[in-house]
Amino acid sequence: MTRGVHPACLPPYGSESPTSAAKAMGNTLVTLVGALLLCGAHFHRQPLKKEGAGCSHHSQCSSDCCLINFDLGGAFCAPRARLTKLCLPQTKGPLNIICPCRRILSCSTGDPNCPRRCHWI
Template structure:
C-alpha cells in the first residue's frame, strides 16, 4: 500500500520502495505518471525516484533535464 513502510520493492503493490530523504526510512510510492521524473528501471531494493507506470517510458526529452515518463 502506498505510504506503508518497506525495505524492498517486493513489499509494495507498486513495486517501488522509496527512500524518505526528509524523515529517514523507506515507504511504498506509486510509479511515475505522465511527465513525472523517473528512473529508467528499478535497481536494488530501494530507489530515490520510482520508474514509470505501465505504458509509459522513462526517457529524456532534453539532455539537460532529468528523465520523465512519456507515452512512446
C-alpha cells in the same frame, strides 16, 4: 506367466512381493509430500504492501517502488511516476530515490541535459 495377471503388472524381476512394492510406493509418496511441504513453505509470499506502508525492498510494494524518505528516515511504498513526472528507467537495488513510470509509460529524455520524465511509448 501367472494366470489372470497381465505381464505389465508383474514386478520387474518377479522377486518382489506385492507388499514390498506397496511399502516402496508409500515411502516414495511420503518423501514427495514432505518435499512439497518444504518447498511450499519456502515460496510462500507475503501480501504486497499498499502505498504509504513502510518497506525495505521494492519487491514488497504493489507498485514495485520503495522510496527513500530522507526527511523522516526509512522508506515507504510509493506510486509509480505519472505522465510528465520525473522517473528512473527501472528499479535498481532495494530502494529508490525516484520511482519508475507506470506500466504504459516510458522513461526517457530528448535532451541529455534534462532529467528523464514519463512519456507515452
